[in-house]
Amino acid sequence: MGYLRECVGIESRYRRNRKAWASHLEESRTLMLEAAGQCTARDTVLIFGAGLLHDIPLADLLGMFRRVILADLLFMTPARRAARREERIELVTLDVTASLTSLAEGNTTLTQPTAYLDDPSISLVISASILSQLSVVPNLYLEKRFRQSEAESEQLGQALVRAHLAYLGAFECPVALVADEAHIIRDRSGAETATVSALHDVPLPAGGRSWDWDICPLGEIDRDHSVMHRVRGYSDFSAI
Numbered sequence: 001m002g003y004l005r006e007c008v009g010i011e012s013r014y015r016r017n018r019k020a021w022a023s024h025l026e027e028s029r030t031l032m033l034e035a036a037g038q039c040t041a042r043d044t045v046l047i048f049g050a051g052l053l054h055d056i057p058l059a060d061l062l063g064m065f066r067r068v069i070l071a072d073l074l075f076m077t078p079a080r081r082a083a084r085r086e087e088r089i090e091l092v093t094l095d096v097t098a099s100l101t102s103l104a105e106g107n108t109t110l111t112q113p114t115a116y117l118d119d120p121s122i123s124l125v126i127s128a129s130i131l132s133q134l135s136v137v138p139n140l141y142l143e144k145r146f147r148q149s150e151a152e153s154e155q156l157g158q159a160l161v162r163a164h165l166a167y168l169g170a171f172e173c174p175v176a177l178v179a180d181e182a183h184i185i186r187d188r189s190g191a192e193t194a195t196v197s198a199l200h201d202v203p204l205p206a207g208g209r210s211w212d213w214d215i216c217p218l219g220e221i222d223r224d225h226s227v228m229h230r231v232r233g234y235s236d237f238s239a240i
């Protein structure tokens with residue numbers, strides 16, 4: 001559906017903008033470790049969207065939990081290498097929407113995910129900057145392949161965001177969430193020219209804390225505009 005292209009794109013953007021991304025990645029890691037520190041059980045931490053590993057404090061989590069499950073649709077070399085070196089790291093190829101097979105056929109009725117909900121070894125779930133991504137590839141694919149309209153894309157995007165939040169809310173263990181909330185576009189002078197919801201206007205609950213991710217500094221997209229993501233993180237999403 002285009003996931004490999006998307007992942008390679010994110011990786012190249014990361015390499016070009018390593019410095020600009022550093023504070024966001026650090027904020028994300030700090031929040032994940034805060035969540036881990038609050039856990040009373042320390043068996044398994046399950047991380048959704050961990051295929052690139054940029055924002056995952058893997059060594060620290062391995063020091064705190066018996067097992068780390070990295071779950072994603074695909075894994076880049078650093079995650080594969082880490083799993084080869086450490087048997088307590090498990091790579092799990094998982095569609096967190098549980099709906100990609102039907103979406104690939106043009107069927108937009110979503111299935112509510114249930115993976116790991118009944119697994120008592122899961123002590124902490126982390127959703128790592130994946131929420132706003134869930135609709136990106138499916139919508140591009142459906143618009144191209146099935147002529148899905150813009151309004152239908154919005155609707156599907158909202159349904160995917162709501163389904164992931166409901167999925168996280170269904171875990172009995174603590175859950176940490178890091179998610180893009182808005183995309184802010186600025187001109188050369190730094191003045192804001194547009195702000196667009198990253199979540200198809202589905203509001204996140206109050207609480208947590210927010211920070212800015214300088215994802216596309218001037219020159220990344222063009223010479224006249226930069227894009228900032230407003231990110232919100234919750235170290236204990238289930239408590240909200």
Ligand SMILES: C[S@@+](CC[C@H](N)C(=O)[O-])C[C@H]1O[C@@H](n2cnc3c(N)ncnc32)[C@H](O)[C@@H]1O
Binds near residue numbers: 049050073134
């Ligand atoms: C923006 S990246 C996440 C950032 C990542 N935590 C990092 O290393 O910075 C989004 C990730 O979500 C994954 N992803 C997107 N849709 C997914 C799905 N339906 N199921 C599982 N993973 C998905 C992508 O493969 C990608 O690795």
